[in-house]
Amino acid sequence: MATVSDTSNLNTEYEAVVVGAGPAGVTCVGNLLERKVAPILWVDHDFNGGRVNSKYREVPSNTKAALFIDFATAVAPFRKIVSGTPSRSRWEEPSGSDGVSTDDKPDKLQSLRQLDPQKGCELSYAADMIMMLTEGLKKTPGVTAVRGNVSDAQLFGLTEQWNVNVQGHKKSADPAEAFSATTERLILCTGSSPTDTPLPGNTKDIPHFDLDDALSPSKMSARLSGLGPTTISVIGASHSAILVLRNLYNLASSIKPDLKIRWLTRHELRYAEFMNGWILRDNTGLKGEVAVWAKEHLEPENFKKSDVSKYIDAITYEKGKDEATFEKHLPGSDFVVQAIGYQRNATPTLTTTDGKSITPYYNHKTGGFEYDSGSKTDRTKLPGMYGAGIAWPERVTDPHGNVEYAVGFFKFMKYIKRVSPEWN
Template identity: 30%
Template structure:
């Protein structure tokens, strides 16, 4: 059997069978190249953590992996959302950890606490953030981790040239962008905006709003309804919720309501169904988000919160708009040996109505990474790379 055939077979088997550790360590996961490093992973959120762990699972030498992040604090998740109720059960977080062999090499009180959690409980994100912080610390010792921000990425001489904010430069054979996203905003006229990142923490939100104020809340999905719940519990005088679509639920709430994979889950779903829709609190006004309704009601609002989703973090691309950066949503390929994953480059699927939806849960990232990383590790023929020379030049601000 040819060597390349054996190599591909080993990659396939690594996700379907148990391979002896000695055999896994022989699997280098790279092709012959002249770059300084084989893999550069940009971003240390959940998706970046999954990529680093799985590359190590496949036997890639940690010395050939460079991991970049300015903070190494689990991205936006760790920075802002520690106290936020999650919309996934603990079993999803446990599965995320258990599906990577390298993660099993490390133990900590936070990891053991997660494994002992009620698997069917919807819990706060702290339950997974603390274990991920411990795993990040462990992984940083197994690869070349640099606490820097990437400032430029260009394709030259069939390799990716990487520049950092400390003026360091190096070449990389493969680059993975796990660069994350940030909350979308609009420019509706209002006196003051409360950022979504802060509004999602109830304790912080309580310090940013007053009980006698009128708060405008734009949006109707999980984040919006969670903040609506917070404002209700804080006894805000009046809350005006501008929404486009009616509330949908992931589960049947007991009365044969329509269900949807993108619907509300957990404590947020229970509150929305039993309090918001059944009791219709008098201090909450839900109105269709139209120009007419905005012109009528925004003038009486003291503050506004946008909970309308997330958009990709800035990745300026010469002669292109980074928000429209094309990638294959089934493989993560942006261009040869440049890949994207995570909330900025999610896998897409269709629901039962054939409507597209992005898979952005932590377990979604791990499952997707297990599927596509072996494909990333395959060799691209040089004839397919030459046409990309000088075509892709990325400057990250």
């Protein structure tokens, strides 16, 4: 793989530049190749599978294992990597094929295939699959993978092409030798990170415990087990918050009985529910083993009789009362974990070639962007720029009219399959 210290033999013109090599970047490169859009310049800080591999390997999935197999066999370039032959997938045969290789050789999805397809699994299985596809895509003709940081891009108004600048990444060992490329398609798959906001008044000096570390039982144990009596407050009631509570409870009830947990939540627990052919709260509700654990231990009717109440103190409060609640209940905590959502990572700085700043507004239906071009009062299409993944998801409306953002490997795949043929 090229690094930014080794860019002398790179092309400078590409059909597409894909920024990010998490599940969304992998999805986009696979779909572009399937549509014969090449050459592709693929840039990532470290090509390490995105956050699912670097942070969430120990997290239980909220989707069933079958969906990871469906993802890995959804496009011909993936199937070639998975099995060595471009076997058919359920996309071409909606009535049943599971994407198993058509030859007799076991494909590279054996560890996923050994799982119960209808149940969740540790995300390490999904992360290994993403790494396997990443390695395969990097070697696929038409793909140039470069480790670096896309810092900024300029739009040429006349040709509607982008000039994309790549720098060394601060975490990379490579010296920062910058280079540029031009392209008609700039595709952002830049991901999101946990929201960690400053806390008010008398609570602002309480150390924050990183949500990603709290989602990892091994990191949490390494950090907390050697300390004396510890109080840790957890804010939130989402999937991540419940996972953190469960990790903390497991630690307290095994090797750290002097751990006390304050759980601050402003709404009741919300679960995904199977309806007639669709799922209510598919993207926001608790699912899988996390939902089972929450029902069993955290629902008010079970909480008091559950062992968790020995360690967890539940504090409920109303929306809008955050500040007063935090000032009252957080003091005395050794750490605070905020499990209150995820926000987009910084995106490359965008300008026109004459130096005007471009603020992109995402279109959650087409995967494209709009901007204030200055020539009209309305926003206009931002030529050639697209986005996918947790930072740039599809907006979906369920049969009850609830609006959600579709985040998950297979959801990215379905969305990109639908919209990318229009990414001209």
